[in-house]
Amino acid sequence: MSTDTSDAVSATGSPNAKMTARDVSVFYGDKQAINSVSIDVDRDNVTAFIGPSGCGKSTFLRTLNRMNDTIPSARVEGEIKLDGEDIYASAMDVVQLRARVGMVFQKPNPFPKSIYDNVAYGPKIHGLADNKGEMDTIVERSLKRAGLWEEVKDRLTDSGTALSGGQQQRLCIARAIAVDPEVILMDEPCSALDPIATAKIEELIHELRGRYAIVIVTHNMQQAARVSQRTAFFHLGTLVEYGLTTDIFTNPRETRTKDYITGRYG
Amino acid sequence: MNNEPASDRFVDPTPTDWNSAEMQARIRKRYASERRFKFLGLTAVVASAAFLAFLLLVMLGNGIGGFSQTRIALPIDFETAPIGLDPDLIRSGSGEAALAGADFRGLVDYAATEAYGPGADAWFSGGAWEIVRARIAADPDILLGKATFDLPAASDIDVANKGDGGAVSERAVADLERRGVISKSFNSAFLTGGDATDPALAGIWGALKGSLLTMAVTLALAFPIGVLASLYLEEYAPQNRWTDIIEVSINNLAAVPSIIFGLLALAVFINFFGMPTSSPLVGGLTLALMTMPVIVIAGRNAIKSVPPSIRDAALGVGASRVQVVFHHVLPLALPGILTGTIIGMARALGETAPLLLIGMRAFIADPPAGLSDAATVLPMQIFLWSDEVDKGFVEKTSAAIIVLLVVLLTMNALAVYFRNRFEKRW
Numbered sequence: 001m002s003t004d005t006s007d008a009v010s011a012t013g014s015p016n017a018k019m020t021a022r023d024v025s026v027f028y029g030d031k032q033a034i035n036s037v038s039i040d041v042d043r044d045n046v047t048a049f050i051g052p053s054g055c056g057k058s059t060f061l062r063t064l065n066r067m068n069d070t071i072p073s074a075r076v077e078g079e080i081k082l083d084g085e086d087i088y089a090s091a092m093d094v095v096q097l098r099a100r101v102g103m104v105f106q107k108p109n110p111f112p113k114s115i116y117d118n119v120a121y122g123p124k125i126h127g128l129a130d131n132k133g134e135m136d137t138i139v140e141r142s143l144k145r146a147g148l149w150e151e152v153k154d155r156l157t158d159s160g161t162a163l164s165g166g167q168q169q170r171l172c173i174a175r176a177i178a179v180d181p182e183v184i185l186m187d188e189p190c191s192a193l194d195p196i197a198t199a200k201i202e203e204l205i206h207e208l209r210g211r212y213a214i215v216i217v218t219h220n221m222q223q224a225a226r227v228s229q230r231t232a233f234f235h236l237g238t239l240v241e242y243g244l245t246t247d248i249f250t251n252p253r254e255t256r257t258k259d260y261i262t263g264r265y266g
Numbered sequence: 267m268n269n270e271p272a273s274d275r276f277v278d279p280t281p282t283d284w285n286s287a288e289m290q291a292r293i294r295k296r297y298a299s300e301r302r303f304k305f306l307g308l309t310a311v312v313a314s315a316a317f318l319a320f321l322l323l324v325m326l327g328n329g330i331g332g333f334s335q336t337r338i339a340l341p342i343d344f345e346t347a348p349i350g351l352d353p354d355l356i357r358s359g360s361g362e363a364a365l366a367g368a369d370f371r372g373l374v375d376y377a378a379t380e381a382y383g384p385g386a387d388a389w390f391s392g393g394a395w396e397i398v399r400a401r402i403a404a405d406p407d408i409l410l411g412k413a414t415f416d417l418p419a420a421s422d423i424d425v426a427n428k429g430d431g432g433a434v435s436e437r438a439v440a441d442l443e444r445r446g447v448i449s450k451s452f453n454s455a456f457l458t459g460g461d462a463t464d465p466a467l468a469g470i471w472g473a474l475k476g477s478l479l480t481m482a483v484t485l486a487l488a489f490p491i492g493v494l495a496s497l498y499l500e501e502y503a504p505q506n507r508w509t510d511i512i513e514v515s516i517n518n519l520a521a522v523p524s525i526i527f528g529l530l531a532l533a534v535f536i537n538f539f540g541m542p543t544s545s546p547l548v549g550g551l552t553l554a555l556m557t558m559p560v561i562v563i564a565g566r567n568a569i570k571s572v573p574p575s576i577r578d579a580a581l582g583v584g585a586s587r588v589q590v591v592f593h594h595v596l597p598l599a600l601p602g603i604l605t606g607t608i609i610g611m612a613r614a615l616g617e618t619a620p621l622l623l624i625g626m627r628a629f630i631a632d633p634p635a636g637l638s639d640a641a642t643v644l645p646m647q648i649f650l651w652s653d654e655v656d657k658g659f660v661e662k663t664s665a666a667i668i669v670l671l672v673v674l675l676t677m678n679a680l681a682v683y684f685r686n687r688f689e690k691r692w
Binding site for chain 1 (some may be wrong): 504505573575578579581582583586589593594
């Protein structure tokens with residue numbers, strides 16, 4: 001099966017890969033959560049990770065910017081590279097890595113600060129703005145890219161937590177964009193949102209595509225089909241199939257993939 | 267499918283009668299128990315409020331007199347009085363010695379007897395002569411003629427004037443009132459003076475300043491150490507046997523009787539390090555030891571209640587661990603930490619037992635000028651005055667309690683103000 005997987009990866013066209021993972025396994029203590037996953041994340045496309053609950057797709061996503069480091073029992077084996085640089089090498093600064101590989105979480109988690117400060121926080125700690133004017137520009141640009149500017153431009157000093165759920169999530173995307181990342185990881189960004197807010201986020205993902213490499217974990221297969229160009233199907237900690245989204249949804253090679261997307265389990 | 271008898275078991279032919287007598291009785295019982303619970307809760311709240319009101323009223327009633335002092339006007343005719351001083355002598359180089367050698371006590375006794383008859387010398391406070399002396403030193407020319415001094419009355423006259431004295435004193439007060447020379451005024455010396463053996467002269471400022479200095483040392487040590495310890499334990503320390511042991515130790519430390527901290531301080535700070543006894547420095551160190559575990563426990567709970575999603579969010583935009591802690595976790599946990607600090611500091615402010623052992627129960631007349639001067643603290647002063655025989659100290663004790671409560675309330679109000687300010691910012 002692992003031969004199938006590497007075939008699928010090479011079929012997606014490695015020369016354009018932003019991030020490459022090779023034989024990545026993740027352990028929580030003695031329990032293995034991810035078993036030898038190899039995958040390329042394309043720089044110009046949206047990659048969706050799908051699979052049933054507990055299949056390890058979120059765990060794998062969090063290895064891509066080393067968020068698993070915060071869990072003491074977590075251990076990662078294998079190799080993950082960002083533009084050819086090993087992100088688990090000792091020379092890699094994890095703080096800078098997370099600025100380059102931003103993350104949007106399942107539950108909107110704005111800081112309990114003003115909308116402005118939420119967006120400005122990342123640029124501030126990384127010293128991306130020299131003065132207030134530059135910071136204003138960054139905040140405005142980020143909020144515009146996140147499609148939130150028109151809704152909040154008159155109340156930038158209001159608390160970020162006072163926004164609606166969908167607005168909060170777009171604020172979190174704006175916050176991630178503000179540090180000018182190369183990759184944005186999204187961990188089920190719409191699972192706590194209503195359909196209208198979800199549609200807005202999906203639209204936003206379309207607009208951000210090409211500027212950032214985007215990886216999105218989702219439970220919602222229609223969403224994966226709508227927003228992504230590449231889809232990876234995870235099951236029980238292994239990568240079952242990876243390919244063009246159109247192929248995965250119309251012509252899956254694996255029976256398990258077919259069973260999952262047709263709703264036989266999941 | 268031959269389990270039909272089993273499925274029959276679940277078919278209830280008679281629907282539940284929600285209006286049956288049994289049901290009604292159950293409902294009544296439920297209502298009764300809710301009423302009972304509400305009543306008990308209300309009783310508890312009313313009882314505690316009543317106790318508090320009773321305490322405050324009694325303290326105010328007893329203590330308000332401690333803030334005023336009865337004074338008697340005493341005319342002194344220096345031409346006849348046996349003082350043997352003149353302005354030139356006092357202004358000369360040996361003026362200090364002359365003042366030190368003069369018998370002012372005898373002068374006051376003589377003038378009192380002259381003015382109000384035999385026995386009147388006992389109406390004046392034992393420290394009244396100091397006021398006469400101070401005025402003569404400031405203005406020696408009054409020695410050339412007659413002068414009237416407003417001097418503090420002795421404590422039995424003072425008490426009688428406030429309506430609670432013995433028969434002899436009451437008669438004396440009535441006599442003085444007829445002459446129109448007795449008055450009652452706000453006793454500013456009580457708020458600005460140190461302890462004294464004469465209740466008319468005893469003040470709370472020494473103990474208050476001692477308490478403030480001690481609290482400053484306690485806060486300066488316990489707050490940063492407590493906050494940093496709780497941050498380290500929650501955010502950095504690996505979860506292993508050692509951190510478990512530390513956690514249990516801190517919890518036990520918070521429960522250790524305070525007198526044991528006093529013994530520890532006596533052995534370590536005073537005997538080993540040779541720090542000055544009775545000093546606010548040692549008192550503050552001792553109380554800091556006691557307060558720190560309280561702040562650590564409250565701090566850890568406050569830090570634990572900061573949602574992990576905030577840490578994820580900050581890490582996700584590339585904040586370092588220290589930035590996560592100081593930009594996000596600490597500000598969000600600060601209101602909770604402050605609450606714990608108030609509780610700890612309030613406990614420390616009212617503490618006497620450990621301070622007994624490091625010598626802060628000494629009689630100290632001068633307010634401490636620095637951290638290493640001998641001092642006492644408010645609760646200790648209350649304890650010392652309550653032990654005095656002189657009746658004048660009864661109202662001083664209550665007045666000191668009022669001062670202690672006011673300090674406590676001010677401290678709490680400040681803390682609540684700061685807490686609200688931090689909460690608004692976030």
